Amino acid sequence: MLDKPLLIDGTWRAPSGTRAGDVRNPATGQTIARLPLCERADLDDALAAAAKGFQTWRKMTALERAKIMHRAAALLRERADTIAHHMVREQGKPLAEARGEANAAPEHVEWHAEEGRRTYGRVIPSRIPGARQMVIREPVGPVAAFSPWNFPVNQLVRKISAALAAGCSIIAKPPEETPSACIELARTFQDAGVPDGVINIVFGIPAEVSEYLIASPIIRKVSFTGSVPVGKHLGALAAAGVKRATMELGGHAPFIVAQDADIEAAVRLGVMLKYRNAGQICASPTRFYIEEPVYDAFRMAFVAAAKTLKIGDGLDAGTQMGPLANPRRLDAMDGFVEDALATGAHLDCGGRRVGNAGFFFEPTVLSNVPENARIMNDEPFGPIAALAKVTSIDEAIARSNRLEFGLAAFAFTRSLATANRFSDELHAGMVSINHFGIAAAETPFGGIKESGYGSEGGAESLDAFMTVKLISHIGA
Known part of the structure; x- marks a missing residue:
């Protein structure tokens, strides 16, 4: 052909x-x-x-x-x-x-x-x-x-x-x-x-x-x-x-978890969105902003779920995450992890290449990631989740909006008032709250700012x- x-x-x-x-x-x-x-x-x-x-x-x-x-x-x-x-x-x-x-x-x-x-x-x-x-x-x-x-x-x-x-x-x-x-x-x-x-x-x-x-x-x-x-x-x-x-x-989607959120649902969707297509998605979330009262519970559940993902050839039965596109992406992932650790982040799981054949990288979770880490500022386009603790919804929104990216944003809350704030105040062309609601044929897909x-x-x-x-x- x-x-x-x-x-x-x-x-x-x-x-x-x-x-x-x-x-x-x-x-x-x-x-x-x-x-x-x-x-x-x-x-x-x-x-x-x-x-x-x-x-x-x-x-x-x-x-x-x-x-x-x-x-x-x-x-x-x-x-x-x-x-x-x-x-x-x-x-x-x-x-x-x-x-x-x-x-x-x-x-x-x-x-x-x-x-x-x-x-x-x-x-x-x-x-x-x-x-x-x-x-x-x-x-x-x-x-x-x-x-x-x-x-x-x-x-x-x-x-x-x-x-x-x-x-x-x-x-x-x-x-x-x-x-x-x-x-x-x-x-x-x-x-x-x-x-x-x-x-x-x-x-x-x-x-x-x-x-x-x-x-x-x-x-x-x-x-x-x-x-x-x-x-x-x-x-x-x-x-x-x-x-x-x-x-x-490109994008650099935030994923906000309010303290009143359904943590189990947030973890389930967050893991799916982050590691689908090995994180090589313009709308994939990378910056996870979690309110302090539920930070530890979210982090532990997210890490546990990431560790269970089966990596392998996409044609193998049971594979949940495939390889990265090329060797350059592997080098990029190494660089993001090394930089994050150097700035004070903690590696909760992953962070390494897998095997000697193909371009596989482990599903990776970094916690307590500071805002000056490169992964909080540059789109990684790979299977790395960066978790950060916030003290309020105000802080979560402000940190989500501070970059020039504005493609997608995700958020979890049980409060209608908070959901309305996310709808009104998050700077993104697509905002999805409590579920994955973008990319259907009947919905517009596009961003604002440099996205x-x-x-x-x-x-x-x-x-x-x-x-x-x-x-x-x-x-x-």
């Missing part, structure tokens, strides 16, 4: 050059495939195809587009297990998590298919007798989309679905580390009847691809999910061309993919 990884104008083909990169299984560290990478000539072909595909797709009715997208969703359900196995081999997450991601993808397609049928305009009463004033929404044009390796299908399907629902064509650059599931995802849309040129897939040197595509006058919208530094750079490139952009960037702008999912999803046009006329 990786011999011809580029989808351009309806045809799967090999790149025009000879460059290629390794695809590795992070559970073994071994190279399992070579991925050919595109050249500038391939990008020119993709741009031409997207321009042509846009003219075809935009002229189809919203109902016609929705029918094709619903067929794609049905095919995704049929192929979900194959897609999940691709993710495990190339990304490392446990098979149960990969199946959950693959099975959620059709929901995003279906949601956006129906939202595309509801891109309503309006009529404005005119101040001029006999004039008719209307507002309509139109697709912005071809889209350049860049998705990350941690959720290969989840992130790519959101971008493709929103673009198609709005009537746009798209050139998507999925992650080179995890290509197979993304290719299979694109095939479902192609097999469902999406016209040639509407969806184009390229793999290449990330900086080369992004800079070339964003600079092209054909591209009118940019969608990126990834790190804050790269997002700032791509946002600046988009701004130079006065192009719309959606930026879903980005724009939303993927929910009724807001299509906003950045469409323009608003005023039409004012007097009958002939």
